[in-house]
Amino acid sequence: MKTPVYFISDIHLKLSLDKKEKERREMLYRLFDKIMETGGTCFFVGDLFDFYFEYPDVIPKAYADFYLKAMSLRRKGVDLHFLVGNHDYWTGEFMEHEIMDMVYHTDTQIKINDKKFYLTHGDGLLSWDHGYRLLKKVIRSNTFIRPFSWLHPTISYKIARFISRSGHYHTHSEDFNKDVRIELKQAAKKHFDNGFDYMISGHYHLGEMFTINEGKLAVLGDWFFRPSYAVYDGEDLNMILWEKDE
Ligand SMILES: [Mn+2]
Structure with a gap:
């Protein structure tokens, strides 16, 4: 994999x-411009889109500017993984074939240089997410996906907008985050015991990095409250906060 990896x-x-969304994207695209200068790989670790469901013949117009930006990154030689x-x-x-170089649907192990x-x-x-794990199985099954894909896009995206509006963007309570940190560190420790050097996770919007024994756990931040990214320069992994006007 080409380094640096973002x-x-x-x-x-x-x-x-x-307006807010446009400003957010401009902030993100400024980071993309920086990545174009260094080259390397841009690795999206999930929830790049608030909703993405691909039809065989239709793509959502709300992401058109992102597609163009992604294509120009690739033209400049930056690899995109998702x-x-x-x-x-x-x-x-x-x-999977036009926008990204590689798409992964499960947890993934990669080796870059010797790491x-x-x-x-x-x-x-x-550990307490039993209900969600069941839901995850259902909505990723063909029995769910096939009938969903028969819905007219205007209807399915309306449903998606409704679900998205009901809000995922609240910051979690400090008590919740405390428990999350404990569990993620436990998971990371297991991987480090099995020979991994780094664990990278999204989803919890923390924007924090932890050193455990010889390993590093990066829990990436979201792009609402704590725009950040982790970068592996070929030797070490670091977490960088992205300033709004950078
Ligand atoms: Mn998520």
Whole structure:
């Protein structure tokens, strides 16, 4: 994999292009411009889109500017990898062959130089998430996906907008985050014991990095409250906060 590798998650590109959303995208595209200068790989660790469900013949117009930006990144030689999240699991041929170099639908292990990475979006990882793990199985099954794809896009995206409006963007309570940190560190420790050097997770919107024994756990931040990314320069992994006017 080409270095440096930039790991970014939970951008949640929205279906409604209001002023706030446009500003958010400009902030993200400034980072893309920086990545174009360094080259390397941009690795999206899930929930790049607030909703993504691909039809065989239709693509959502709300993401048109992102597609163009992604294509120009690739033309400049930047590789794009995408490990899907709970909001954008339903990729198809267009995302997998036209936009990204590589799409992953499960947790993934990669080796760059001599370092081993364990990559996960992170949803369903917490010990108490039993209900969610069941739901995850159902909505990723063909029995769900096939009938959903028969819905007219205007209807299915209306449903998606409604679900998205009911809000995922509240910050979690400090008590919740405390429990999340404990569980993620436990998961990371297991991977480090098994020879991994780094674990990278999205989904929990923390924007924090932890050193555990010899390993590093990066829990990426979202692009609402804590725009950040982790970067592996070929030797070490670091978390960088992205300033609004950078
Ligand atoms: Mn998520």
